Amino acid sequence: MYKATIIIKLKKGVLNPEGRTILRALNFLGYNEVKDAKTFKSMELLIEGDDEEKIKERVDEMCRKLLANPVIHDYEIKLEKIE
Amino acid sequence: MYKATIIIKLKKGVLNPEGRTILRALNFLGYNEVKDAKTFKSMELLIEGDDEEKIKERVDEMCRKLLANPVIHDYEIKLEKIE
Numbered sequence: 001m002y003k004a005t006i007i008i009k010l011k012k013g014v015l016n017p018e019g020r021t022i023l024r025a026l027n028f029l030g031y032n033e034v035k036d037a038k039t040f041k042s043m044e045l046l047i048e049g050d051d052e053e054k055i056k057e058r059v060d061e062m063c064r065k066l067l068a069n070p071v072i073h074d075y076e077i078k079l080e081k082i083e
Numbered sequence: 084m085y086k087a088t089i090i091i092k093l094k095k096g097v098l099n100p101e102g103r104t105i106l107r108a109l110n111f112l113g114y115n116e117v118k119d120a121k122t123f124k125s126m127e128l129l130i131e132g133d134d135e136e137k138i139k140e141r142v143d144e145m146c147r148k149l150l151a152n153p154v155i156h157d158y159e160i161k162l163e164k165i166e
Binding site: 001007019022025026029031033034035036037038039040041042043044045046047048049055058062065066067 | 138
């Protein structure tokens with residue numbers, strides 16, 4: 001069993017309006033030390049199997065096919081063996 | 084300057100419909116090895132200052148006041164010193 005953590009970020013140059021809104025709201029609330037805010041999406045998948053290489057390949061395929069939009073997103077995959 | 088990474092997860096027992104949908108979609112696409120899927124929200128804040136303790140306290144306050152909903156969310160804060 002593996003736990004795959006997938007982090008999906010917007011590519012450099014793609015606007016992040018949610019982050020801008022958070023930045024403005026924090027500044028408005030008096031947190032003027034905050035200079036930038038970016039949001040991203042993460043997910044954890046629980047995956048059956050033992051072959052780490054193969055699982056990594058399959059998760060990469062899932063990202064390309066369903067989870068991320070390759071036009072605007074970059075993604076990272078971390079695998080961790082669990083019981 | 085510090086980079087604060089905030090990870091906001093749903094509390095145990097709170098339904099995660101987005102994760103359920105992803106799980107079903109992956110299974111439907113033939114990825115039957117995926118047994119569970121959970122999504123969560125992350126953000127990176129760029130924060131001016133040198134006092135790590137104080138920054139941590141302020142970021143915790145931001146989470147309680149604006150970024151997370153303490154009724155349904157748990158959150159983690161990681162601080163990293165940058166140039």
